[in-house]
Each structure stands twice: as C-alpha cells, then as structure tokens.
Amino acid sequence: MKQLKRQCISTVILLSVITALWASDTNNCRIVFYRNDNLENQHPAYKVYMADSIITKLKNKTYYSFYVKPGCLYFKNYNPNLSEIHLKTQKDKTYFIKLGPNPVSPDSSLVFTLMDSAMARKELIRNQLTNKAPTKKDVFIPQNSIGFNIGGGFGLDKASAVNTTTAEDAYISFGGGLDLGLNYTLEFIKNFGLALDFGYKRSFLHPSISNGSIHFERKNISITPLYMIPLNKKESSRLKIGIGGDLYLNPEMTFELSKIKDGFDDTWKYKDQQGFHISAFYETIMPSDWSFQIGITYYNVNYNFKSGEKYYPTSDFLINGQGGGINITGGLGYHF
Structure with a gap:
C-alpha cells in the first residue's frame, strides 16, 4: 500500500509539471x-x-x-x-x-x-x-478563481472507541467528518487547470455521547491538476475532474473521556503524512463572475503515531491509522 501511495504521489507531481510545461510551451x-x-x-x-x-x-x-x-x-x-x-x-x-x-x-x-x-x-x-468560431482553446472564463468549500463525509475504516450504557458502541475514524477548505484555481488553457487547496478536517466520535468526546483533526495542503469538461454550449456549466497529492499537517487525536469509567483525557500527536485524492465537481458559472460547485472526493492517507502527553495507543488501528474517506462538499468561487 505504501509503495502504491508513493507511486500515486509521484504521478501527481509529474502531471503537475507536465501541465505547467504544456501551458507555457x-x-x-x-x-x-x-x-x-x-x-x-x-x-x-x-x-x-x-x-x-x-x-x-x-x-x-x-x-x-x-x-x-x-x-x-x-x-x-x-x-x-x-x-x-x-x-x-x-x-x-x-x-x-x-x-x-x-x-x-x-x-x-x-x-x-x-x-x-x-x-x-x-x-x-x-x-x-x-x-463566432469555436476552437479547442477558446473559453472566456477568467483564468483565476478563489473560493471556499464546506461539507463532510465518512471514513473507510473505523474502530469502536467507547462502550455506552446502552450497549451501543461509539466509533472513531481517521477519515471523514467535517471538511472546510479555501482554494485557488489557475486555468492555463481551455479545459486544463491547476488547483491549490488549504483545508481543515475533523472527525468525531459517532454516535456522540453526552459525557465525553474524541475527535481527530488535521490540516491539509492539496494540489490537483484538473481537466474540465463543458456541459453546455456557453460552457457556463462544466465537470471538473482531477487527481492530486495531499500533505497532511499536525494531525492530532484528542480524548476527553475522564467522566467515563476507566476513561482519560489526553492528546495524541501523529506524524505529518502524504496522501492522494481523486475528485469530481460540478460547477456552474454565473454572469456576475461568481460560481457554485458541488462534488465528491475520495482520499487516501495513513497516519503514524508520534507521541502522547500521558498515554500511548496499544491497538494497531490507533498506531497506524488508515485515514481514507469519501467527502461531499459544496461552495462558492469568485473568478477574476
């Protein structure tokens, strides 16, 4: 899996370089x-x-x-x-x-x-x-855009973290949860671009409990070469497809379980990690230079435990966290 991830990240970097060179060549x-x-x-x-x-x-x-x-x-x-x-x-x-x-x-x-x-x-x-005469490179959508996305999703791997009084397990995952992001997109030529995203993700204990909580938060920087497919003649609606690389920074899992029998409060730090993602977004562009987009993203990353303030994990799930997930997000953008 690690070798596959390295190959994917290397491919993404290569695609980014090729896209930039193609745009200027x-x-x-x-x-x-x-x-x-x-x-x-x-x-x-x-x-x-x-x-x-x-x-x-x-x-x-x-x-x-x-x-x-x-x-x-x-x-x-x-x-x-x-x-x-x-x-x-x-x-x-x-x-x-x-x-x-x-x-x-x-x-x-x-x-x-x-x-x-x-x-x-x-x-x-x-x-x-x-x-007047459509060509492969003609589209008058401004080359630059900035925007934000908000949404959430679910992790592909989870484990029981708390046994509740109703005999129902509460689970935690290294993926999914709240997803917030700011993004900048540069369109080099028609149908091709490059997106840079700054995100914040936070996974929660599910279902939530009244006397405690666990959450896993991380920040990410993502770069995505994009291919944009027009969906109408005016090209005001389009599908944006991309595969990109991610850098996850300052991953932390916070436990607030002191009110639970045998529970504890602690913060566990994990190492910064690289990952990759595949995304598909529908975007509609309005005459006022604003746009709306909604889409789905699959992402994959593995976290490794670094240190704890008081305790340390004993299960492989918490030592080597699988942070893959699927998120659905939507947001606004301004083109200039």
Missing part, C-alpha cells in the same frame, strides 16, 4: 476580436482583414479568437472608410481588440480599440458574447 500569441455595441439597431457583420486576407465577419455580441505567430501584425476594416490597427505582439500573450463605432462620432467609420485584458474578459463574460 507555445510559440504563438492569441488575438481576440469582439463586438459589444450598445445600440438598438443590429448592425451588419463587420469584416476584419489581416493584411489583405479576410479572417472573420464579426456580428454584434460575438467574438472571434485565433492564434498566430508573434511579431508586427496589421488588421483593417472598411466600413465604409478604412480603419486599422498595428500591433507588436509577443508569444504566450493574449490581445483583446474591440471593434465598434467611434464613441466620438458613432456615424463615422469603425474603430479598433486595444483593450485591457481584465476589462475585456469582464465584458465577454457579463454580456455573454457568443463565440
């Missing part, structure tokens, strides 16, 4: 033309030329995205007079160009406006512009 730049005319009348499609070749006919409330080798680029439009823009571009960068009426003189020729990246992305999302 391109010799092209990206050009995005879009229209967002705030006019009552629907204007005809605007033709956009690169040098003397037409590259798209752009209707209102649409965008067109393509990749091209970087350098000095020249675009133009005749409607009815010539309007043009010259760009000096660099590889791995995205350039947003807004095409529309001249704000000073709306009845004159169109103008090209080079837009700030953040402002352009917000316009594309909030106004739900349609992709």
Whole structure:
C-alpha cells in the first residue's frame, strides 16, 4: 500500500509539471476580436482583414479568437472608410481588440480599440458574447478563481472507541467528518487547470455521547491538476475532474473521556503524512463572475503515531491509522 501511495504521489507531481510545461510551451500569441455595441439597431457583420486576407465577419455580441505567430501584425476594416490597427505582439500573450463605432462620432467609420485584458474578459463574460468560431482553446472564463468549500463525509475504516450504557458502541475514524477548505484555481488553457487547496478536517466520535468526546483533526495542503469538461454550449456549466497529492499537517487525536469509567483525557500527536485524492465537481458559472460547485472526493492517507502527553495507543488501528474517506462538499468561487 505504501509503495502504491508513493507511486500515486509521484504521478501527481509529474502531471503537475507536465501541465505547467504544456501551458507555457507555445510559440504563438492569441488575438481576440469582439463586438459589444450598445445600440438598438443590429448592425451588419463587420469584416476584419489581416493584411489583405479576410479572417472573420464579426456580428454584434460575438467574438472571434485565433492564434498566430508573434511579431508586427496589421488588421483593417472598411466600413465604409478604412480603419486599422498595428500591433507588436509577443508569444504566450493574449490581445483583446474591440471593434465598434467611434464613441466620438458613432456615424463615422469603425474603430479598433486595444483593450485591457481584465476589462475585456469582464465584458465577454457579463454580456455573454457568443463565440463566432469555436476552437479547442477558446473559453472566456477568467483564468483565476478563489473560493471556499464546506461539507463532510465518512471514513473507510473505523474502530469502536467507547462502550455506552446502552450497549451501543461509539466509533472513531481517521477519515471523514467535517471538511472546510479555501482554494485557488489557475486555468492555463481551455479545459486544463491547476488547483491549490488549504483545508481543515475533523472527525468525531459517532454516535456522540453526552459525557465525553474524541475527535481527530488535521490540516491539509492539496494540489490537483484538473481537466474540465463543458456541459453546455456557453460552457457556463462544466465537470471538473482531477487527481492530486495531499500533505497532511499536525494531525492530532484528542480524548476527553475522564467522566467515563476507566476513561482519560489526553492528546495524541501523529506524524505529518502524504496522501492522494481523486475528485469530481460540478460547477456552474454565473454572469456576475461568481460560481457554485458541488462534488465528491475520495482520499487516501495513513497516519503514524508520534507521541502522547500521558498515554500511548496499544491497538494497531490507533498506531497506524488508515485515514481514507469519501467527502461531499459544496461552495462558492469568485473568478477574476
């Protein structure tokens, strides 16, 4: 089992490196033309030329995205007079160009406006512009998001810890319980990203008893390469699937059983451990840059007893705790 876990963790690290390298391994730049005319009348499609070749006919409330080798680029439009823009571009960068009426003189020729990246992305999302020519890499969900999740689950292994007066056993597990987390996600390219999570988990005695308690708490840092599958044409709903590595910090089991016959109070510390997880989340993204997600995570980790304040465990379950479990969590995210 330990060898399998090491192989899984090594695979996760390798996938993370490959994802990052893949994201940056391109010799092209990206050009995005879009229209967002705030006019009552629907204007005809605007033709956009690169040098003397037409590259798209752009209707209102649409965008067109393509990749091209970087350098000095020249675009133009005749409607009815010539309007043009010259760009000096660099590889791995995205350039947003807004095409529309001249704000000073709306009845004159169109103008090209080079837009700030953040402002352009917000316009594309909030106004739900349609992709004029969908490509494998085009999606206008902001590349960064932060959020939180809350939920819980159950451990895959448990043991009886307390015999109650009703002859019912109360169990404790190294997995499951309360699950809280903060997360940051970076989308390198369409459908691929990397998530970083900071979590807190706490397992409880189940069923709970009135005159005592046991809980096992731990903190975790997780990294997850993600593959995102669009579920609708606007890509505002998608399935996020990932396999990642975990680092569990400061695991502690706390006993408060002094009121029970032969019980005791103590805190047992366990060694920091590595683990892995597999997750699948459904995410829906709203025009306001907020999103909601809910999903399920399977995780696996083994804990090793380190020290106790007064006592120490005698059972193998408590010495080498199996901390695998399945949790269901949901939360909100903000995209920027």
